Amino acid sequence: MQYRIDKVSGNKLSVLGFGCMRFPKNLGIIDMRKTEELVMASIAGGVNYFDTAYAYPGNEEALGTILEKHRVRDKVFIATKLPVLIVKGPGDFDRYFNKSLERLRTDYIDYFLLHMMTDTDQWGRLKAWGIEEWIAGKKKSGQIRQIGFSYHGGQTEFLKLIDEYPWEFCQIQYNYSDENFQAGVTGLRKAAEKMPVVIMEPLLGGRLADALPGDAVSIFKKAGDYLSPAGWGLNWVWNQEEVCLLLSGMSTMAQLEENLRLADRALPGMLGEGERDVYRQVLGVINRAYRIRCTGCNYCMPCPKGVNIPGCFAGYNAAFSIGYVAGLQQFVTSTGIISEKTGSPSQCVKCGKCEGHCPQHLPIIKNLEQVRKKMEPLWFRCGIAIFRKILGRGRRKGNGSRGETQGA
Numbered sequence: 001m002q003y004r005i006d007k008v009s010g011n012k013l014s015v016l017g018f019g020c021m022r023f024p025k026n027l028g029i030i031d032m033r034k035t036e037e038l039v040m041a042s043i044a045g046g047v048n049y050f051d052t053a054y055a056y057p058g059n060e061e062a063l064g065t066i067l068e069k070h071r072v073r074d075k076v077f078i079a080t081k082l083p084v085l086i087v088k089g090p091g092d093f094d095r096y097f098n099k100s101l102e103r104l105r106t107d108y109i110d111y112f113l114l115h116m117m118t119d120t121d122q123w124g125r126l127k128a129w130g131i132e133e134w135i136a137g138k139k140k141s142g143q144i145r146q147i148g149f150s151y152h153g154g155q156t157e158f159l160k161l162i163d164e165y166p167w168e169f170c171q172i173q174y175n176y177s178d179e180n181f182q183a184g185v186t187g188l189r190k191a192a193e194k195m196p197v198v199i200m201e202p203l204l205g206g207r208l209a210d211a212l213p214g215d216a217v218s219i220f221k222k223a224g225d226y227l228s229p230a231g232w233g234l235n236w237v238w239n240q241e242e243v244c245l246l247l248s249g250m251s252t253m254a255q256l257e258e259n260l261r262l263a264d265r266a267l268p269g270m271l272g273e274g275e276r277d278v279y280r281q282v283l284g285v286i287n288r289a290y291r292i293r294c295t296g297c298n299y300c301m302p303c304p305k306g307v308n309i310p311g312c313f314a315g316y317n318a319a320f321s322i323g324y325v326a327g328l329q330q331f332v333t334s335t336g337i338i339s340e341k342t343g344s345p346s347q348c349v350k351c352g353k354c355e356g357h358c359p360q361h362l363p364i365i366k367n368l369e370q371v372r373k374k375m376e377p378l379w380f381r382c383g384i385a386i387f388r389k390i391l392g393r394g395r396r397k398g399n400g401s402r403g404e405t406q407g408a
């Protein structure tokens, strides 16, 4: 395992951080046996940074339980987050923070983030509620060791936000297909001048690992079979000296083992011009293929009408990147369109509840309309109606369920 130094605290952080959001699940519930195996194997492999959040269902409890059981709390750094979007006033700072401590079975947080910051107005509201004083109190008591924020807004606001407060770290989305998106490379370099930068979505929610267009996979294969598409994606991030560590949402032992092997050699400047050209070629294919830049994070869910928003977008993208039939199969499976309770785009009533929660700022309603037109054409709707009649099922209703996606 390679380690890089957090220039503010002096902590030695593993270049591979564990993004706990994608802990293995069974029917939407965290699989504790598999999760425990993964967490303990990652620690044995040298991982010392675990990223969770108040807002990830069951996540803090799972991590806290495992660390306590194996008495390894003091061997790792825990990062968790204040759910800024649902904070309604100053009383909520302590309320959510104390709950995180309780769930994580700890009395301090090493890296505490304001979750999903998008602009300086949002920071202004938090300041008006006294967040600076609150942070100062928590730092003084030792309950918060390092304070930072995770970011999902535009570059201009990011550059302002990093100067608004003496942040001790920040977390941004960054990968080879997002070099100029959100904070982007300019934001990364500016932030890295003063604080460690943690990278989230290095594989765009797994899309750069297992949902790449076939032509892109072929380019990677031709360039070198020794690396999987996921390996290529992670190496691109690690290659940059401004990056302190990246978070990978590992759900299987195979993903962890591959990532550990890669993290052994994850040095800044390790990629040459030939490799950089491979990324350029792959990017050309991706940009032609993906139409909706959904990462499958699920922040927009649940939809009150049961629309499986990330599932709809995944099927739609697959129709372009892999082929229409494969995309349609994925769409049918993820929306449950042939069942009585479907999560298809045609259930959307345009209430707008989802849009404000999307870190990618996707125009979800408009995008769902795009998906509906492409994936639910007349012939398909007729076919489904006939199929449902044969099965003797009534009119469809939304299922109100949560869409689940996976990724590395």
Ligand code: SF4
Pocket (backbone or CB within 6 Å): 302, 303, 304, 305, 306, 307, 309, 347, 348, 349, 350, 351, 352, 353, 354, 355, 364, 365, 368
């Ligand atoms: S706008 Fe549509 S998809 Fe979004 S929450 Fe409302 S019904 Fe669901």
Ligand code: SF4
Pocket (backbone or CB within 6 Å): 293, 294, 295, 296, 297, 298, 299, 300, 301, 309, 310, 313, 357, 358, 359, 360, 361, 362, 364
């Ligand atoms: S639409 Fe936005 S919030 Fe919903 S899963 Fe996709 S990226 Fe996440």
